[in-house]
Amino acid sequence: MQQSASAHVSNHDHGHVDQEGLKILGFWIFLVTDCLLFATLFAAYAVLHTHTNGGFTGKEFDKPGFIIETFILLISSFTSGIAVLFMHKGNKKALLGWLIVTAALGAVFVGLEINEFTNMVHEGATISTSAFLTSFFTLVGTHGLHVTVGIFWMIGLMIQLSRKGITNVTKRKISVISLYWHFLDAVWIFILTVVYLMGVM
Amino acid sequence: MSNHEHTASIKAYVIGFILSIILTIIPLVLVLNHMMAKSVLLPVILIAAVLQFVIQLFFFMHIRDGEGPRYNVMALVLGLIFVITIVVGAIWIMSFNSVVQ
Numbered sequence: 001m002q003q004s005a006s007a008h009v010s011n012h013d014h015g016h017v018d019q020e021g022l023k024i025l026g027f028w029i030f031l032v033t034d035c036l037l038f039a040t041l042f043a044a045y046a047v048l049h050t051h052t053n054g055g056f057t058g059k060e061f062d063k064p065g066f067i068i069e070t071f072i073l074l075i076s077s078f079t080s081g082i083a084v085l086f087m088h089k090g091n092k093k094a095l096l097g098w099l100i101v102t103a104a105l106g107a108v109f110v111g112l113e114i115n116e117f118t119n120m121v122h123e124g125a126t127i128s129t130s131a132f133l134t135s136f137f138t139l140v141g142t143h144g145l146h147v148t149v150g151i152f153w154m155i156g157l158m159i160q161l162s163r164k165g166i167t168n169v170t171k172r173k174i175s176v177i178s179l180y181w182h183f184l185d186a187v188w189i190f191i192l193t194v195v196y197l198m199g200v201m
Numbered sequence: 202m203s204n205h206e207h208t209a210s211i212k213a214y215v216i217g218f219i220l221s222i223i224l225t226i227i228p229l230v231l232v233l234n235h236m237m238a239k240s241v242l243l244p245v246i247l248i249a250a251v252l253q254f255v256i257q258l259f260f261f262m263h264i265r266d267g268e269g270p271r272y273n274v275m276a277l278v279l280g281l282i283f284v285i286t287i288v289v290g291a292i293w294i295m296s297f298n299s300v301v302q
Contacts, residue, residue, distance in 0.1 A: 046288060074218075
């Protein structure tokens with residue numbers, strides 16, 4: 001009797017772990033579909049990037065701007081990983097601290113990107129100037145929007161974390177947003193290569 | 202969740218971070234200093250990007266985490282097939298379009 005009771009408990013426990021694991025798998029599948037969204041935008045950019053309509057071309061991209069953006073996003077990807085490490089150690093204070101650093105770096109990234117976009121618009125390079133710029137603003141803007149959503153999501157998780165502490169549920173939520181953040185950095189690698197580096201080449 | 206499920210360690214993150222920085226700086230330097238012919242440069246920077254993506258999958262996103270069948274890897278492989286089909290297919294079809302014109 002006792003044995004079956006303990007078997008039941010461990011089964012139940014196992015089922016619970018699987019639930020959280022299943023949710024992380026579900027998030028992986030979301031990331032894959034998000035890849036498809038970016039694939040269509042990359043395809044549009046690849047096809048349209050020569051259609052500059054005699055205006056702004058890729059050679060005019062702000063070089064220091066996109067280099068700084070790249071490193072800020074890469075560092076924030078690293079700091080979100082450090083946050084997860086402290087989560088596994090059960091250190092709530094350090095976890096919150098590194099999440100704040102990550103969100104702040106993300107905010108700087110978005111700020112720099114908005115600055116880059118407004119500078120371009122002031123130079124007359126708007127989203128309707130040419131097919132090249134339409135595909136550029138859509139692709140890079142969609143990525144920037146993802147980062148912005150991630151910042152608000154992270155702030156929400158920090159509030160929940162400070163109220164409920166590190167539980168199985170908040171652990172899974174932090175793991176998921178960390179995956180999301182790394183994914184955004186991975187997408188940025190291809191934006192840097194395909195849009196900016198091939199643009200200034 | 203037991204500890205052995207997580208491949209996360211400070212060592213993995215630091216290695217992944219350093220490799221990512223190196224793989225970011227190499228294409229930046231090559232492109233900004235015009236160090237290669239365009240036909241060589243293009244595949245080099247694309248390979249650097251793909252390598253960095255793979256490194257982040259392993260060192261940052263811990264794609265090997267968890268037990269049992271790796272459904273996340275299967276989904277990712279299927280997704281990559283779709284991504285390559287969409288991007289390469291679009292470029293191929295539209296380059297044919299410009300030939301017709």
